[in-house]
Amino acid sequence: MRIPRSSLAGLDRDYGAMTPMIDVVFNLLIFFVIGAGAFSAEKMLSTKLSATEGAAITTQPIQEQAAWALTVTLKLTLDETNQLAVDMNGTVYNDRNLLKDQLRALADVGKESPIILDIARNVPLGDMIDIYDTCKAAGFESINFAAGGNADSR
Amino acid sequence: MRIPPRSRGIPLGFNLTPMIDVVFNLIVFFLVASHFSRAEPTEQVALPSASQASEADQQPHRVVITVLPDGKWNVAGREVTIEEIEQMIVEGHEKSPDAFAVHIRGDRNVPYEFIEPLLLACARGGVTSQVLFHVVPR
Numbered sequence: 001m002r003i004p005r006s007s008l009a010g011l012d013r014d015y016g017a018m019t020p021m022i023d024v025v026f027n028l029l030i031f032f033v034i035g036a037g038a039f040s041a042e043k044m045l046s047t048k049l050s051a052t053e054g055a056a057i058t059t060q061p062i063q064e065q066a067a068w069a070l071t072v073t074l075k076l077t078l079d080e081t082n083q084l085a086v087d088m089n090g091t092v093y094n095d096r097n098l099l100k101d102q103l104r105a106l107a108d109v110g111k112e113s114p115i116i117l118d119i120a121r122n123v124p125l126g127d128m129i130d131i132y133d134t135c136k137a138a139g140f141e142s143i144n145f146a147a148g149g150n151a152d153s154r
Numbered sequence: 155m156r157i158p159p160r161s162r163g164i165p166l167g168f169n170l171t172p173m174i175d176v177v178f179n180l181i182v183f184f185l186v187a188s189h190f191s192r193a194e195p196t197e198q199v200a201l202p203s204a205s206q207a208s209e210a211d212q213q214p215h216r217v218v219i220t221v222l223p224d225g226k227w228n229v230a231g232r233e234v235t236i237e238e239i240e241q242m243i244v245e246g247h248e249k250s251p252d253a254f255a256v257h258i259r260g261d262r263n264v265p266y267e268f269i270e271p272l273l274l275a276c277a278r279g280g281v282t283s284q285v286l287f288h289v290v291p292r
Contacts, residue, residue, distance in 0.1 A: 001155065020171035027178035034185055043207035044257070044286040049277045076266075119266045125221070126202035126262030128269070129289060133204040147274055 045133065049145070070113050072106060073146075076131060077120040084127045100134045107138035114142035197228055202262040204289040215250040216284075217242050221260035225268040236271050243279035255284035 075087040079094065086093045093099040106113060115135050119128050135143050197220050219239060220228040227234050229242065246254040256276050260269055276285050 020169075020175060023175050024171065024178065027175060027182065031178060031182050031185070034182060034189075041290060042201060042259075042288045043204075043209060043291050045204045045207045045289045047273075047285045047287065049273060049282040049285055119270075121265060121267035121270070123266045124263050125260045125266060125269055128266055129202035129204055129262070129287060133206050133289075133292075136206045145270075145273055147270060147277075 045129065045136075047132070047143075047145075070106075070110070071116060072113055073116045073118060074131060074135075075118045075120075076123045076128065078122055084123065084131075086131065096130070099131075100138075103134055103140075104138045107140055111139045111141050113140065114144060115140050116144045116146050118146040197222060197231070199223065199259055199261040200263065201259065201288055201290050203292040204287075205292045207289045207291050215246055215253050216255040216257055217246055218257040218259060219272060221258065221264050221268055221272075223261040223263055225264060227268070227272070236275065239272065240275045240279060243275055243281055247280045251280070253284075254281060255286060256281050257286050257288060259288040 070089075073087075073089055077085050077087070079085045083094065084096065086096075086099050088099065088102065093102070117128070117132065117135075132143060199220060199222065217229060217239075219234075222228060227236070227239060229239070234242075243256060246256075256272075258269065258272055273285070276282070
């Protein structure tokens with residue numbers, strides 16, 4: 001006698017086995033999405049100050065400056081068109097790229113020359129960071145912030 | 155006639171899938187929990203850009219001062235005065251003289267007049283080597 005094959009044999013396959021796989025895949029997706037989002041795009045630009053009573057914020061005492069080193073004073077102000085103008089030891093630069101070239105040339109002569117940033121009150125932080133970053137990139141070892149209301153805002 | 159027994163046995167093997175599922179859930183949970191426990195409420199500001207920026211060690215003892223475009227100072231999501239900032243810096247420096255850092259997250263358009271008091275407060279408070287500006291890398 002032939003025993004008929006159960007018509008339910010084909011239904012023994014467990015299609016429910018797909019569910020845990022989809023579950024794990026979604027977990028992996030969430031894991032990598034959150035892991036990628038944990039990385040911050042912000043970085044840090046470090047500065048060094050020295051203790052002060054308010055007259056000037058310097059990175060190192062001036063008396064340590066080498067005798068031949070030239071103190072470079074950069075006065076940052078805004079001109080009539082609200083563009084940054086930088087007075088470097090009496091020479092005014094409106095072209096930032098030209099100023100950066102000059103700073104790099106000065107750094108090639110002597111990285112020990114102290115830089116003093118005399119920033120006007122209305123100069124945006126982005127411009128100040130740009131000039132500070134340029135001085136740091138050029139390799140200057142001593143970058144100082146003048147404080148105490150020396151810069152005049154226009 | 156002997157009818158061969160049909161093997162309808164349920165496999166007795168250990169199903170790993172739910173365990174992997176739970177493990178990943180735990181990993182995601184602790185990842186998110188540790189991220190939010192470290193993160194401080196940060197206001198959206200347009201940070202300046204710099205080429206000399208670097209990854210700084212996230213020191214546990216630090217104060218993060220956000221300078222909003224209108225010049226207001228925020229610490230941990232709360233508006234503060236310069237006197238409060240000076241107090242925070244002095245107290246933080248007393249607790250960790252070598253490991254206390256001051257982070258300044260300033261909007262790139264904020265005038266320098268709102269940054270200078272912070273630098274002066276840091277210098278007066280004795281924090282000289284760990285003053286960091288948050289920037290976006292150029």
